[in-house]
Structures are given as C-alpha cells and as structure tokens.
Amino acid sequence: MDEKATGAATLKALRVRRGLSLADTARVLISISQRLGRPGGSLPTVAGLQRSVARWESTRPSLPDAHHQLLLAHLYGRTPAGTIALGVGSDFAELLDALAHLGESATRLTELRSMLVRTATDHGGGMLALLSTNVQAGLSAALADPSLADDEVVPALSAVVSDVNAQVGSLPFVRLQLLLAPALEACRRLTADAVPDALLPRLRGVSVAAHTLAGRLAFETRDDVASRALYTVATREAGLLPDPWQRATVHMSHALTTLYSTQGLDRARTLADAAVRDACGGGSVVVRARAHALRAEIAARAGEQRQAQAALGLARYDLECDHGGDPAASSFSPGHLRGFEGVCELYVGDAARAHDRFVKAAGAMVAPREQLQRAITATDQALARIRMGDPRSAADLLHECVLGMATTGGRVPSIRLRRARRELRPWRREHWAVDLDDHLMDVLGS
Structure with a gap:
C-alpha cells in the first residue's frame, strides 16, 4: 500500500470506528465549523462536504485543505465522550499520521497540534489531554x-x-x-x-x-x-x-537565564564553563558544540575577542563532525550557530558582518518552536543596523519585533528590544522613533 492509500485508509478507519457515515461526518464537520464561528453563508452543504470526505478516503485520495484539516482535528481531538485527547494512541494522533501520509508537511502538522493544545488550555485542560486513556490509567x-x-x-x-x-x-x-x-x-x-x-x-x-x-x-x-x-x-x-551531556544542557539553560536575571557575567560564565566540562566528557557532540557557542557569547559580551573566536572555532568543528547516533542531534544546528556568531560580531567584531549572520540565522528559523528565538535574533539585527548608521531601518525592524513578541511573549526578547530602543535615544525626536515608542506602549505597555 502506498503512502496516500495508507492515509486514506486511516481516515476511513477513524470514521468507521466512530460509527459515522459519510453524511454523518459531513454534518458533524459543519456543526464544528459553526461552533468555531465560520459565517453561515460560507458553509458547504451536507452533500457537498460528503463528497469531499469521500474523496479524502478514495483510491486516489486528495489532501484535505487547511480549513477542513482544522475541522477534522476538532472532531478527532476529542473522544466520543467529549474529552480532549491528543496524546500517543489517540484518534488525533492517528489523524496527524493520516495527513502526513497524504502529503501534509511536518510544519503544518505541528501548527495544527499547537492549535488543539491551545484549545485544551482554553477550556481548562492540562496534562491529561496529552496522554492516551490507557496511559492515564497506568x-x-x-x-x-x-x-x-x-x-x-x-x-x-x-x-x-x-x-x-x-x-x-x-x-x-x-x-x-x-x-x-x-x-x-x-x-x-x-x-x-x-x-x-x-x-x-x-x-x-x-x-x-x-x-x-x-x-x-x-x-x-x-x-x-x-x-x-x-x-x-x-x-x-x-x-x-x-552520561554528563544532560547536565551540560541544564547548565546552559541556567546560564542563559542567569545572564538576563543578574548583574554581571561571572555567574553565567561559571555555568557556561561547567557546561563545557560536562559536554566534553559526554556522549553528545552536538551539545558540546552548543556549549562552546555559549562560552563564545559570554566571552564576547566581556569584550574578549580572542577567546570568543577560539570558542566559535571549536563549536564549528564539533558541528562538522558525524552526528549519527547523537542523543541530542536536533538540539543545535548551523542556523543556531550563526546566531551566536552574530552576537560575537556585534560585541567584538563588525556590525555589518553581525547583521549578515543574523539575517541568515533568522532565515533558518521557520519552525513554530523557533519563533521566539527568531524574535530575539531580529532585535539583535536591529541593534546591528543602528551601529551601521541606519537607525530608521532599525526602527522599522523593531516594529516587526514588537508584533512578534505580542504573539510569543518572552522575557529575553523584551529585554533585547528595550536595549535596542535605548540605543535609538539620539533620534528620539524623529517621527519614526516616536511611532516606535507609541507602538511599544500600545502593545507591550512599555
């Protein structure tokens, strides 16, 4: 059975297991669409939607469009008893698997899952929504x-x-x-x-x-x-x-939060050094690369150009190694490293080179999980533009950062944004700087 046939068969099995006919499924999807607030005049007829459901399950199946995927997600994201269930073994997990077989992208499926997790928290749901019924009992x-x-x-x-x-x-x-x-x-x-x-x-x-x-x-x-x-x-x-690589990841996360919650670099540097020691003795080359990159950033913030470049060199070397079987292979990538390279250039190098690094790093951050880091990178990119003598262009970019942070939240991008805004003080009377201040006040209250 080919991929699309597998997806179609899974969709049909889900429907049959719920005891739904094609027409029943159409009526349920229309009801969900009305509940979600789709205008009544744009709703399909039962007969029309029934034909769509049949096409999704046919021998030459089509992929449901984004709207119908959302309706199917709301249908199969709940058990027949009405409780939200999104975990492994749930009908919702099977739906995502079926859509993947039909050709939907991993990014879109991640977004769909995020929408349903948001729905679960909107209605007071919690961890149980992320577990199958059997696992809940266990x-x-x-x-x-x-x-x-x-x-x-x-x-x-x-x-x-x-x-x-x-x-x-x-x-x-x-x-x-x-x-x-x-x-x-x-x-x-x-x-x-x-x-x-x-x-x-x-x-x-x-x-x-x-x-x-x-x-x-x-x-x-x-x-x-x-x-x-x-x-x-x-x-x-x-x-x-x-294996100490996991303790290295704890030290790195702790170092980054320490960097923004305390004055001075000493405590963050101590944690970063501990991360490097554990990573060098551990079984993850990728974690070791990340630890070296973090040490480079802290050195750059201290004005230590030679030490920063040496640590970046070690990070690049580790990323170029074979990562087969690495227990944390996806935790750090060349795109992430470019962000660290940009920060180092910003503090102890060339602002134009920093800007180029930030552009490339932001371009590689496309997953929903990376949008927060993308906002952080964009604020650093704006700071580079200021130092390149282009404050108005920096302000334009910071408007985008404000919009991004209104969606994602986050303490670090907020701190970085305020810092970039402080560097625009020489132009505070310019109308574009006033517009940015108004935007900050409207969206972030600051």
Whole structure:
C-alpha cells in the first residue's frame, strides 16, 4: 500500500470506528465549523462536504485543505465522550499520521497540534489531554504504587514534557507552566519512590528535562527564586545519570537565564564553563558544540575577542563532525550557530558582518518552536543596523519585533528590544522613533 492509500485508509478507519457515515461526518464537520464561528453563508452543504470526505478516503485520495484539516482535528481531538485527547494512541494522533501520509508537511502538522493544545488550555485542560486513556490509567496506578510503573509511563511523561517544550512561543508561559506542573510532580514523586530499577535511569532523564524546562518557564514569568531552585533540582538529578551531556544542557539553560536575571557575567560564565566540562566528557557532540557557542557569547559580551573566536572555532568543528547516533542531534544546528556568531560580531567584531549572520540565522528559523528565538535574533539585527548608521531601518525592524513578541511573549526578547530602543535615544525626536515608542506602549505597555 502506498503512502496516500495508507492515509486514506486511516481516515476511513477513524470514521468507521466512530460509527459515522459519510453524511454523518459531513454534518458533524459543519456543526464544528459553526461552533468555531465560520459565517453561515460560507458553509458547504451536507452533500457537498460528503463528497469531499469521500474523496479524502478514495483510491486516489486528495489532501484535505487547511480549513477542513482544522475541522477534522476538532472532531478527532476529542473522544466520543467529549474529552480532549491528543496524546500517543489517540484518534488525533492517528489523524496527524493520516495527513502526513497524504502529503501534509511536518510544519503544518505541528501548527495544527499547537492549535488543539491551545484549545485544551482554553477550556481548562492540562496534562491529561496529552496522554492516551490507557496511559492515564497506568500513570494513576504508578502514582498510587510506584512499584507498578510500567514501560508506558516513562515515554508518556517524556512526550508531555516534549509537547510543552514544543509550545514555547505559541502559548503564554503561564499556560505552559500549568500544562507542565502535573508531569513535573509525577516525576518528583516517582523518582523519590521505589519504581522498578530498570525504569529509574530513563525516568530520571525525563525528570531532568522537566525541571530544566520548568526553570526556564519560571524565569520567563519573572520568578527568579523558583527558577534557581528548579535548576538546582535538575542539576542534582542530572548528576545521577551516567552520561554528563544532560547536565551540560541544564547548565546552559541556567546560564542563559542567569545572564538576563543578574548583574554581571561571572555567574553565567561559571555555568557556561561547567557546561563545557560536562559536554566534553559526554556522549553528545552536538551539545558540546552548543556549549562552546555559549562560552563564545559570554566571552564576547566581556569584550574578549580572542577567546570568543577560539570558542566559535571549536563549536564549528564539533558541528562538522558525524552526528549519527547523537542523543541530542536536533538540539543545535548551523542556523543556531550563526546566531551566536552574530552576537560575537556585534560585541567584538563588525556590525555589518553581525547583521549578515543574523539575517541568515533568522532565515533558518521557520519552525513554530523557533519563533521566539527568531524574535530575539531580529532585535539583535536591529541593534546591528543602528551601529551601521541606519537607525530608521532599525526602527522599522523593531516594529516587526514588537508584533512578534505580542504573539510569543518572552522575557529575553523584551529585554533585547528595550536595549535596542535605548540605543535609538539620539533620534528620539524623529517621527519614526516616536511611532516606535507609541507602538511599544500600545502593545507591550512599555
């Protein structure tokens, strides 16, 4: 069976399992469309939509368009009983698989999933929406008696943490904290009790990821005390794992939040150095590259050009190595490295070269998860334009950054934006600078 035939068969199986005829499916989709607020005059007829459903399931199937994908997502994103279920093994997960077979892009499927996660949080849903029914039951049993934890519990908790992490930039950070909190508590309770020995290392790895993400979210919501405490737990848990690359990732995340929540570079530098030590002794070359890049940025911020360039050279070397089997292969890329190169050029190099690096870095950040980093890069790009003697063009770019931050939120881009605006003070009486101030006040209240 070819890819499209597999997708069509999966769509048909989903419909039949719900006991829906073609006409029933059409009526349900029209009802969902009305509930979502589509104008009544633009709704299809039952007969017309029924033909569309049949085409999606035919021997020469077509891919549902974006609007119909959203309607199908709302249909299969709930169980027949009406509860939201988006996790592995759910009908919604099968729908995404079917759409992938029919030719839909991974980016579009990620966006579709984000829309449904947003819907879950809009209606007060939380972690349970990200778990299948069977896993919910297994997790409940494990929390009551950790010795009953089975092989499904750990990957399910890991999937929740990954799901929440994937929504950074798409959902407000407070919502993400609410989504993550039950998984965080489950990790705490299970690692503290007598889970089966075979599960403990994997469970501890999930706990490290959950506490690191929670530390980042606390930082974004300006709770620096809670953030430091969460990073402390993550560091301790990671220290109990056999490979130190995961502790390196904790140090890097902690270093970045420290860079923006404390005065001076000393504490951030200490954490970055610890990350390099752990990464060099660990099994992930990609994490090692990222650690060297972070050390380069901190050196550049301190005005240490030679040290920054040396660290960037090490990062480039590591990225050029073979990453087959790397446990964190997707965590750092040439596009991310260009962003670090731009920051180093901005502080201890040439503003024009920094600008070029930022343009290339932003162009590589297309995934929904990367929109927050794209906003940060754009603010740095504007700063480079100011130093190149083009303040008005910088202000135009900062307008785009304001719009991006209104969508994504984030403490770091907000700090970077205010810094770039301060560098525009010599032109504060220009009408385009006044327009930017008005925009900042309207959107961000600052």
